[in-house]
Amino acid sequence: xxxxxxxxxxxxxxxxxxxxxxxxxxxxxxxxxxxxxxxxxxxxxxxxxxxxxxxxxxxxxxxxxxxxxxxxxxxxxxxxxxxxxxxxxxxxxxxxxxxxxxxxxxxxxxxxxxxxxxxxxxxxxxxxxxxxxxxxxxxxxxxxxxxxxxxxxxxxxxxxxxxxxx
Numbered sequence: 692x693x694x695x696x697x698x699x700x701x702x703x704x705x706x707x708x709x710x711x712x713x714x715x716x717x718x719x720x721x722x723x724x725x726x727x728x729x730x731x732x733x734x735x736x737x738x739x740x741x742x743x744x745x746x747x748x749x750x751x752x753x754x755x756x757x758x759x760x761x762x763x764x765x766x767x768x769x770x771x772x773x774x775x776x777x778x779x780x781x782x783x784x785x786x787x788x789x790x791x792x793x794x795x796x797x798x799x800x801x802x803x804x805x806x807x808x809x810x811x812x813x814x815x816x817x818x819x820x821x822x823x824x825x826x827x828x829x830x831x832x833x834x835x836x837x838x839x840x841x842x843x844x845x846x847x848x849x850x851x852x853x854x855x856x857x
Contacts, residue, residue, distance in 0.1 A: 723857055
């Protein structure tokens, strides 16, 4: 499953346009930037926000990945609750079901609970959740649903819709 990671390596990492990871450099993942690790068959397939601000696919050179690059975002939640990782929404966010249909919108300030770094297979910009949070209670009504992480606003903790302490 694709996963949401944050670059905690302290260095920028080149992103390439092709699976050989030797061609055109299309951007970099900078320190503390969130990106999606989509797969690793040889070099690493990712999604990231390119210099034009678009959420696009790219490739990392597997042989030159620094330590700390693939740090899961659940290591940097807004808070924890009963063993779950809670993230807050900076603005309202669309919620999709497992079929990819939009089902509702969560309001700005809402909190969502997660138990993994998993994102959607077909919608890698949507984070898998186990429910919403009301005070110190997790409501599992939306367990297995996906919330828009807000990559269209950027890929740093200060710009994304879904935020923690990254």
